[in-house]
Amino acid sequence: MTEIKLYNTKTRKKEVFEPIDADNVRMYVCGPTVYDRAHIGNARPVIVFDVLFRLLRHVCGKKHVTYVRNFTDVDDKINARAAESGRSIGEITAETTQWYLEDMAEVGALEPTHMPRATGYIGEMIAMIEALIAKDHAYPAEGHALFRVRSYENYGALSGRDMDDMIAGARVEVAPYKEDPMDFVLWKPSSEDQPGWDSPWGRGRPGWHIECSAMAKALLGDVFDIHGGGLDLQFPHHEDEIAQSCCANGTEEMARFWMHNEMLQVEGKKMSKSLGNFFTVRDLLEQGVPGEVIRFVMLSTHYRKPMDWTEKKRAEAEKTLYQWRENLTGVEPSKPNDELVAILGQDLNTPQAVSQMRVLFLSWINARTHGENFDKSELEWEAEFLASAQLMGLLTPEGGKWFDQSFDFSWHIDAFLKARDEAMDSKDFSKLDALKEQLVEAGVVVKMSKEGVEMSQGPNFDASKMVGLA
Known part of the structure; x- marks a missing residue:
């Protein structure tokens, strides 16, 4: 035990x-x-x-x-x-x-x-x-x-x-x-x-x-x-x-x-209404900060140390969670990593547990890249990684609503293709480049190939910035 x-x-x-x-x-x-x-x-x-x-x-x-x-x-x-x-x-x-x-x-x-x-x-x-x-x-x-x-x-x-x-x-x-x-x-x-x-x-x-x-x-x-x-x-x-x-x-x-x-604290200062840095959990959720991201930021600091909520930490947490979720294939969780459980057993050392999660993620991705030349297969690594995350309350099915919410990019793809065709004809790519820059600023991942254009939500996707785009 x-x-x-x-x-x-x-x-x-x-x-x-x-x-x-x-x-x-x-x-x-x-x-x-x-x-x-x-x-x-x-x-x-x-x-x-x-x-x-x-x-x-x-x-x-x-x-x-x-x-x-x-x-x-x-x-x-x-x-x-x-x-x-x-x-x-x-x-x-x-x-x-x-x-x-x-x-x-x-x-x-x-x-x-x-x-x-x-x-x-x-x-x-x-x-x-x-x-x-x-x-x-x-x-x-x-x-x-x-x-x-x-x-x-x-x-x-x-x-x-x-x-x-x-x-x-x-x-x-x-x-x-x-x-x-x-x-x-x-x-x-x-x-x-x-x-x-x-x-x-x-x-x-x-x-x-x-x-x-x-x-x-x-x-x-x-x-x-x-x-x-x-x-x-x-x-x-x-x-x-x-x-x-x-x-x-x-x-x-x-x-x-x-x-x-x-x-x-918030950005290094005590949270207070007089300083304008007081906000509720619901405020963050309505601003588009996923609850899972709030949790990740909290777990990144040991519970017995003062915690500083910063915009930088929020962005890093969202990027990490997006990367982790993006690679999940739907495998069922198995058993949490023994070392991670032992880390949590040492006075809830969640920052070190988060670091261990990063190690497990790399092991899983390496197994995918290099084949079964490790002690576990790719799917075994993924199942252990997922179980470890869920022991910390991360990567749960209910916590992934923010990631699963799909955005219909069909209209924007059509507009992008039209702008690309016009640029090819006129040899003026300024409008196309401006459109691509706006999409990237909205957190959209744009992939162009001979087959066409693909668009997907990036870790910093902001649907409000898509209104009237193109």
Whole structure:
């Protein structure tokens, strides 16, 4: 069996991954708050942990991996969006949840085993809060329920923060009903125009952190294998999850491994609306950037390093994927390359795995060019190459829509032939050369022979540039 080593944020080192139960490997990843489109940075953890999900399924067996990614569908951001738009909360969350699923499918993400919504687990959250109060780790106050942070001696271990240094830090709300500024909200009261549920502390709604603890416990148990998310969630969200889960469940840990992906930049700068470099996954898709290309760019940087989205990387990714797809003959995938699987097993080293894919591609093309003078035939190399790519979520049938979309060049071929005939008669080839230059600029591959002219889509094909051409 392939050895998998993962960097554990909790211990600050790579460790050999050994599941608690080999028959049920369990992973939880924090999902989106559904009030708007997912931006490009939101796609990174989805792609990272999708690769891990695929790797675990390959190594442990598809039936032996349970992957949970939640939807936060009760949140003040959602309430604010409903208030400003005049639409209902249910309408907004239903629409944006569907948007998210569609956009993540476009970047090649498999659907997790479970995708719970916070509003479906309110009862479990209330029960966990009651357990915390009973154990004196939480207390009610003015319609709130709050976690007593200093009752958990290991608070701050995940993020490496000292308790007393945190009070002046980020996201610490000082409120008169708190015993300590560090205490965080488990339950808060709701006004008449806000969503709310009956509870022992009055009508209200859950705080942000309790939802993941309750859903993880319900679907994965008190202690599970892997908890993942973006680095921005390490504190306070994941720190708070650990505290309330361990105290409520009477365990020493919530998850064995904690994994965090680094953040994303655009052209070397932090993505922000003020800089004009903020865009959603849907923005890119509508601009003609295939989801498979987005995925390839993401995989070209290790998940624990900051990722810089650039136009150069996008163009290179599209060119590579086009070359790979152009050579596929329709053979069925066989078994992923052992070395590539081992590379992914080393803390998801996707950049090195992409390099290995390039090596496999050359081996396949060499086998085609030189015949069966290698240890595998051309078709065997192709089948292994395809299986390796699909282990990374690339070159899947559903991911190839951008490549398969055919463009009818018949009218342009006729116009080109007419221009060529006119040039032959007049000996003035300027119009023909200008037309060919325009076609190349539109990403069209033009091949001329004695039999006629062939046109096909190149890796940078842009159908919008074909309008009115010739």
